[in-house]
Amino acid sequence: MIKFDSVTKVFNNTLTAVDDLSFQVNKGEIVGFIGPNGSGKTTTIKMLTGILKPDRGEISVKDFDIQKQPLEAKKHIGYIADNPDMFLRLKGVEFLNFISDIYRVPADVRKERFTSVCDRFGLTESLNSPMLGYSHGMRQKIMVAAALVHNPDVWILDEPLIGLDPKSAFELKNMMREHAQGGNCVFFSTHVLEVAEKLCDKVIIINKGKLLYNGTLENLENLNKGKTLEEIFLELTEK
């Protein structure tokens, strides 16, 4: 569903943020994208969502090239950015309606989805207030709700659990599992190795823009017997 083929991104002709990166995310998979700060995770996600243009290589989502057929590719993506402070002057319900209009969600369907997502995240009471008055966690929840309102096949989440309370984090993780089980895919970046360990079918580890590992956690642990995931990660990224 997601295909990265020899993708490179260089900033200012000097800083190679992503270096010849290739990977795939298939149907039914939850893939954790792990790497230290400045490793190129966010740049990769930004290229995947069409925010940044790769210098080399091809990226496709559901077989649509993100550069050549951007609108078709983007319609299949539900993206949660790392910063939830967006359009804070709008009320929660106005923001959700705006996103629903952009993704052409019919009125009756959107009402049902608003109610469902907001019930799960405990947003219902505040939805008709400006988002400026929301806490960081509430803003994160509304961003999650907005990203999922059009029921996208491909979820791309940049540090989605930051700021969420335990119940909402639990709900989101359940939703990620349900989504993957429904024949879709989830690709998310995280710093929390325990989350990746418990949730992911596969992990992709990068550092300095280069791919270090792409495969199951089980395989990674088999290759490094007797070591914890944390130790393996540190060994890989500090080489």
Place this chain on the structure above:
Amino acid sequence: MTNFIKLLLIFLKTTEITSTEKKRSKHFYKIMGTAILLLIMLPAGALVGFVTYALSLAVLDKGASTEAANIVLHIIAILSVVFGFNVVVNIFYFSNDIENLLPLPLKPQEIVGAKFTYSLLSENIMEFILTVGVCVGFMFAGGFSFMGVVSSIVGIITVPIVPLAYCGTISVVLMYVTHSIKNRDFLNKITGVGTALLIVGALLALVGVNDFNAEAFAQTLASGDSTFLNVMNGIFPQIPLLMGAVYGSVSDLFLYILINIVCVVIFLVISSKMYIKGVSDINTTKSKKDINDTNRAISASRERGIFASYLKKEFLVLFRTPPFFMDCIAVNLLWPVFFVVVIILQGQTNFLSSVLDPYLKGDLSAMLYVTLGVIVVSVLVTAINSIASAGISREGRHFEFMRYIPVPLKTQLHAKAVASVTISGLGMVLYIIAFNIYCMVYNGGADVPATVFVMPIVHLVLALICVWFVSYFGLFMDTINPKLVWDDEINALRGNYNVFINTAIVLATTVAVCLVSLAMMWCGAGEGVGIAAAFVLMAVLSAVGYKLCISKGVENLMSVE
């Protein structure tokens, strides 16, 4: 002291453009910075200098000395306080760095001192240039001297200090004693209302002036009977001292420097006692919780087209964000004030009558002048409200959103331009209606030729063409180098060079169009041809602006990283 310097350097550094932007736009900033200086700042400084020179000559003739220059500097100081207060409070209390600064082992006066100096250096460039104008204008009238030049240099650098110290002291005390003001939106609203009241007050004061007479005004100044001047000398005592120093008094220069130091010391002492308490528990809008309310809102959800929904989002952001509302929407309502000022200041010259009388009799030359006036006002209204020329900058950190949603950038640009066309266009429609009502009242029911009835329609169409041109062109200008890094909505507009650059370019273009139109008349081609030429040229410019925006503008947005 070292903490103060380090903080100041960091504040100044964070406002610099990033290295990527720097590389991309090095030449752009050089060219446009020079254009702003040459087309806006220096002419404004020259105008102030000329007014000071003319008034000073009149006053010096009557045996007085610095009163004329004092009054000009007082007006600049008042404007600094009025427009600086909101900026100072936002920098002192609502900037995003506060949460990071407070836990550090810094003294309150170090934080406030660095923020004060940063405000002084970054927000007062225009005031520096206007002060140069006043000093030079005064010395041209009163004579140059070594003491005058030295005092002028000191004054140019230091004149904004006292107004800014007043803003800082008032804000520190207000934030210390009140609770309600600790909400940014509330503050923006009250300063907005305060500014509006000041403008209305100034307007009413002007309406009270029946016959403005420059001679009588100079006489009042020279005799020392001006209440305004006497009151302002009490509020800003450093200004007469500065002008006294420029006139040659060494003791005035020392007293001037002393007053500046005293004001800053008082401000810092008050800040050291009150800043920390005032800056704590700053809040923004609280959200209300009502499940029934939410259920009703969800039930009322309905589907809109992508363009309509995007346009609605633009309007909501513009109307609900107080700085955007004040600078982009409310500013449109200022123009009738200028019209009334023109009516009043014409005094005995009957400038308006000399245009309106022939206009209402169907004189073609007058019709051409009024038409050109409509063009200039339409262009200025749209350029100054910055709805289009800050259309991308307003997105700030949301800019990435424009790139990841499945909506073509072209559609998004159209929605932003249409928001500008709608608001500016509505403003122009109102002004044209108001102008025609004024003409009807002025005419007192006398017969007018049929052409006079046609002109309002011509003006409406022409105004909308001008608004269209400035909106699309302004938006295009903002795609070249949008100001996306700001921590407060007010800073998305303030210090945004795109607004100045757009205003300078469209104004220069419009002046060229008007000159071509007038040239047609002067060459004997006829006034009708002149009006038609203006019409055609503005239509061509609109098409060019539109094309630039949706082709090159999209390319520009794609290349922003």
